[in-house]
Every structure is written in C-alpha cells, then in structure tokens.
Amino acid sequence: MTLNRNLGLCLAFLALTALYALPAIAPRAMVQDLFGILTLLVLAMNWNLLAGFAGLVSVGQQAFVGIGAYAMFAAIILAGLDPLVGVLIGGIAAALFAVPMAFFAFRLNGAYFAIGTWVVADIARLAISQWKALGGGTGTSLPKGTAKEMAFVDQIKELLDVSSAAAADALTYWLMLSLAVGVLIASYVFLRSRMGLGLQAIRDNENAARSVGVDPVKLKALVFLLTAFGTGLCGALAFIQITRVTPDAAFSVIDWTAFVIFITVIGGIGTLPGPIVGVAVFYLLQRLLADYGTIYLIVLGCLGIAVMLFARRGLWGLFIDRTGIDLLPLTHRPPRMVASRPAAHRRSA
C-alpha cells in the first residue's frame, strides 16, 4: 500500500510539473483548453466538498460564480483595480453573499435545500441584471487590453518570449492550476481533521451527530462559506479569460452547476480524486462527441444514470473497490494494540 502511495505521489508530482510547464511548451489553444478543464475541476471539487462530504446538495453554485465574476468586473471597471485584486474581491464577495444565502437555505433540507439554493441564485441573477453600471441585462466587457496589463504579464512575456495575450493566458492558467491544487490540498487537510470527521458524521446522520457533540449548523456554515469563496475565486478568474460578462452567462445553471454535478457523480462523489477522474472523462466525451450535437448531451445523461445505478461511488469508487488502491484515503485507521487506558471513561463533575 505504501509502495502504491509513493508511486502515486511520484506520478502526481510529475503530472503537476508537466502541467505547470505547459504554457512554455504547448500551443496557446491547448493552454486555453486546459484552463476550461481546470475551471470545471475547481468548481467540481468545491461542490464535492459541499454535497459529497457535508450532504449539502446545492444547485445554486452558479450564484457564487456570477457574484465573483461581477465583483471582479466592478473592481476593474468601477474602481480601476488590477484584475488579480479583482479576483480576490470576487472570492470575498461570493463568501459574503453566502452569509445571507445560508441564513435562508439552512432552514431547508434535502431536495428543498437544492431548490432553495437554485431560487436564491436566480434571484441574484435578476438583481445583478438591474445593475446598469455593469450593463444591466446585456452585460459588459472588460476594457480593451485589461488582461494584457495585468500584474506579472510583462515578466511572463519576457520569460516565455510570447505575446502579451499568451502571457495573460499563461498567468490565468497558472492561477487556476494553483487554485485547483490549493483546493485539493486544503480539502484533504480539512477532511482528515477533527472538523472533517464531524462533517462526515453530519452527512451520515445529523441527529446522531448532534447527540455526540457535533454542531451541525456551525460546521455546515463553515463549509458553505469556504466553498463559496473558492467558487467565487474560480468564477472571477474564469471571466478574466472570457473578458465579457452577462447575467445569463455568469449565472448559468447548466455551465456552472449541472456539468459540475455530472463530473462529480461520474468521477466519484464523496472521494477526493473523484472530480479529477470525472473532469477527464467529461473532457474526453466533449472531444469525442463534439460533432454530434444533441447526441452528446444524451450520452452524458445516459452515462450519468448508468454510474448512479451501477457504480454509486463513481468511477474512482469502482477503481478502489476493484484494486484496493486509494491515493487520497480519508479513513482513520484504528491503532493495532491497546497499550493502556489513556483517558478516563467518565468525566469528573
């Protein structure tokens, strides 16, 4: 098992090195393609943390993408800030929006929670479309040359000897890759911690969790805010490359939530590598079936149903069941020997 783990870590390190080196060796179109994949991966990892580990099946994650994107546009257009500062503001704005959203949504459970979050996201879309300074319902574009004038673009341009546009693409790609790696590591550390254990207990049985001292509201609210921040950052970063924002695009339930749910479910909901596997499968299907129009969506739907029926833990879960190899195990293994009674079984009065 240790050998498998070390081999896995070596492979992951090599893959990561290759991914970071990509803008220096690959054509710009490939970097842009991978940026799109990484965007979906970050969104899927955030949604997986929320639904797979906290039991909060949100269908309103597009609200945080939209809020993040619009906050970033506002920071650039209205406040004249650097886009990278705008991205950070996008993340913070999404987390702030999550506070009143949680206040409303946490009164609901299960399917009602899912519908409730969707409704809140749509309300946010309608409200944003009234923001005339950012183009109202028709949206707005980034001022010409904004991406090229971002911090660090000149240095990257010199380093890679490429155009300003390619350097801007490389910068946003590296930031999205770093965000994906950051979310993966943070998720692993969090889920292995005391709070992560409590979160999984809440997912399995909230009433029983409460009866052993876990505070469900506090833990779920924390995860909701953290994933809102991650999703907001991702949304803001994604729209730097898109360069144009409209309420319909920024708050699209299909692009930012439905595909993300599909990726997580087929990859393996409730497992950390699941979204990585899911996004790879999604990308392959997109490539293979791009010319077949609606058949593409039918195949996606059929695959999702098949996985839900025959491999409920997704492709990664299937792989673990068949091979016993888990590269990012979250289980706490019991110690082999009981040496002594380290703590009193009854607390003192």
Place this chain on the structure above:
Amino acid sequence: MAILSLQSVSKSFGALKVTDDVSFDLNAGEALGIIGPNGAGKSTLFNLITGNIQPDRGRVLIDGQDVTRLPPMDRVRAGIGRSFQIPQPFGHLSVYENLLVAARFGGEIPASEAPGFCMDILSRTGLATVAEKPSGGLPLLQRKRLELARAMATRPRVILLDEIAGGLTDAECVELVATIRSIHAEGTAIIWIEHVLHALNSVVERLMVLNFGRMLMIGQPDQVMASPEVREIYLGIEA
C-alpha cells in the same frame, strides 16, 4: 446534590400531551429504569433531557445548573450521553470512526489520546474485531453495541439507554447487560428505558413508570412491579 433533575417538565405536540408535569432527581452513580406502554412518552422524555426537544414548561438541571435552553451539543459536553432506540450509526464511517467522532467532539479528548481511548471502549463492548468495518453494514447486535460504545466515547456522567436490549436474543442480552453493569460499576449514572424487564431489573436501583406522559410511580423495582395499578396498566394483569 442530584446530578440530573427534571422539574415539572411538560411537552405537548398539538393537542397531545406527551410529557405531563414530570419531576425526578437522579443521583450520581445511580441507575434508574423507565417502563411504560408504547406511546407513554418515554423516548420523548429522553429527547427533553438531551435537548433534542424543548419543553413547553419546566426545567432541566445538570449539577444544579439550568440547561433547559442549551442545545444537545452543550448537554453532551455537560456529561449527558445517549443511545437511540433505532440505531443511528454514521453509516459511511467505520465503527472506529463512529467512536472517534464522539470522543473528539463530545468527549473532548485530545487527538493523541483518542485512538487508544476508542479502542479500549471497542474492546469492552466486543467491537474491536469489527473496528474497521463500515458501520452501516453491521448486524443488529453490533449496531446496538455501537450505540452503547459511541455514547460511552462522549465520557458521560449520565448515560441514557433507549431500549438497547430490544430485539436481542437472551444470550446477546446477557452479554449486553454485563457491559452495562460494568459501566455502572465505574460510577456512571444510567437511565434505561426498556421492555426486557429481567434485564432492566438486574441493573437498576429505582424504577419509574410512565403512562400517557405522566409519572405514575417511582420507587424500588420490586415495589413498583408489585403495584396493582402498574400491573394492570403495563402488564395487563387485573388486580
């Protein structure tokens, strides 16, 4: 001083009064049994003690401190542990992890001490051999044991057992009673709702009878069981 006190606690769901002016004290280290017909309000009484349900009237005190408005999580840390009538394991977590959650949150045990502490409880409750198994797939006896073990991992001073012997064979029941006796012998107070009277009476020092939410009688088990009123209501034996 009583470790746990209920003072005139009442609770209604609509027009139905499920707990009606119930008062009693539980002393440190004491074992109290609760019996009554189905629907008498026994499990509701547990939910009122643990804070899963708020009373309409009355007070709940732990060590003389009013905890009536405290949420369940704070009452666990004050020393109230419980098992559920229908086992409620954290199904995707292993048996060991079920205890780890209880030990780290309710028991407030540091990370370095928690593994040994949990394994010790698993050994005592006969679950050490299935420590790594997913708790969702356990058979009934082991689920019942897990309920008890998980409550123990919160380091309770009062442990509430809700029909923990229900559905077990006689042999399984004897094993479970031995474990409960050992917990009691260490000084943990117990309140035990049970229909398996021979098991209950082999552990408890006092017995309370509930009927339609009201406390009908409380006293020594043999005195309570000899009461004609109790025999008629609970056992259906006419005096």
